[in-house]
Amino acid sequence: MQQVTVRAPASTSNLGPGFDCLGVALSLYNKVTLKSGTAGGGNRMVRDAARKFFGLANCTPFDFSCDIRGNVPIGRGLGSSVTVRLGVLHALNEIARTNLSRDELFTLCAELEGHPDNAAPASFGGFTIARGTDVQHFNVSPRLRFILLIPSFEIATVEARRLLPADILRTNAARNAANVAAIAAAFATRDYKELRGCFVDYLHQPFRKKLVPFLDRVITAAERAGALGAFLSGSGSAICALALDDSKKIAAAMLKASRLFHTQTVITRADNRGVCIFKSAIE
Incomplete structure (x- = not known):
């Protein structure tokens, strides 16, 4: 054996x-x-x-x-x-x-x-x-923290992909491309403060919100509490925020904004x- x-x-x-x-x-x-x-x-x-x-x-x-x-x-x-x-x-x-x-x-x-x-x-x-x-x-530097809001419900990737449209506006594609380039540059240079404002998406999150209706308010709460930004992790249901400081404060703000029961937060590193x-x- x-x-x-x-x-x-x-x-x-x-x-x-x-x-x-x-x-x-x-x-x-x-x-x-x-x-x-x-x-x-x-x-x-x-x-x-x-x-x-x-x-x-x-x-x-x-x-x-x-x-x-x-x-x-x-x-x-x-x-x-x-x-x-x-x-x-x-x-x-x-x-x-x-x-x-x-x-x-x-x-x-x-x-x-x-x-x-x-x-x-x-x-x-x-x-x-x-x-x-x-x-x-x-x-990735250990200074950068990843704050996860993990709801109690599951989302199947196949189900989440069915919600995506076959076509998108060229202007939205251009905005996404610019944000992706900025994210890549920030990670490559470890200048993580430059991540702020770069996590906005026009390709999938606006359509997947149907499955995670609290997404926008959790992202807003995380940013107001000091996060560099936040986004839907994969197809969800978890939401991930990135921060250099105030991780516990951000986690508490995300949990409160979700208005969910039986939901956990996890603070981790890369x-x-x-x-x-x-x-x-x-x-």
């Missing part, structure tokens, strides 16, 4: 205007443990990832069991599915000794996800810009390492 545990970080994607291309890995984690030679290969997501891996690695499939534990909530726009898929892919790569590269495993995960915005930061850590499978990566082998027992 061979056993491997992989730790994969949560991620917040889009950052407002960077639809399907921007993301940041967060210091919240799931741990995925695979044991070879035992039955019970996990749920459909796990089996699909394994099938994808064995197809590329060109090795004989083997039975394994899968255990997933951690604090990345499901269906909140924090990349929980990526933590599972990356965990399975990296664990199988370790057990099978196939030596697929981090880039190759990222590509497999992005294909399984259908978009790279969470797979990129979870794979490489830090702030990432994904153009398909071409990724640029920048470490994870600059990305997915990693946490524990390995290979004979």
Whole structure:
């Protein structure tokens, strides 16, 4: 029997205007443990990832069991599915000794996800810009805090994408492009104060508000409390604010503005390492 545990970080994607291309890995984690030679290969997501891996690695499939534990909530726009898929892919790569590269495993995960915005930061850590499978990566200073409002309800990505229009105004596309460029420059230079005012989006958040009706007032409350800005994390339901100071004050303001019960706030930092082998027992 061979056993491997992989730790994969949560991620917040889009950052407002960077639809399907921007993301940041967060210091919240799931741990995925695979044991070879035992039955019970996990749920459909796990089996699909394994099938994808064995197809590329060109090795004989083997039975394994899968255990997933951690604090990345499901269906909140924090990349929980990526933590599972990356965990399975990296664990199988370790057990099978196939030596697929981090880039190759990222590509497999992005294909399984259908978009790279969470797979990129979870794979490489830090702030990432994904153009398909071409990724640029920048470490993020621990000074920058990420304040998460995590509601009790889930949102399916497929459902959220159905709300998006097929066409957008050229002026709105231009505004989004300008904001994405400003965000990328601020992270690349670590001049985080320049992020203020850059998280406004015209492509997806105005339409997804139907599923998160308190979005605008939470963003406004976060900014008034001192946040650099805030946005819907992925397709939601979580909302993420960024700040250099007053994190607890911002978290309290977001929670109050949401007017929700059974809702939690989490204050965290970026994870600059990305997915990693946490524990390995290979004979």
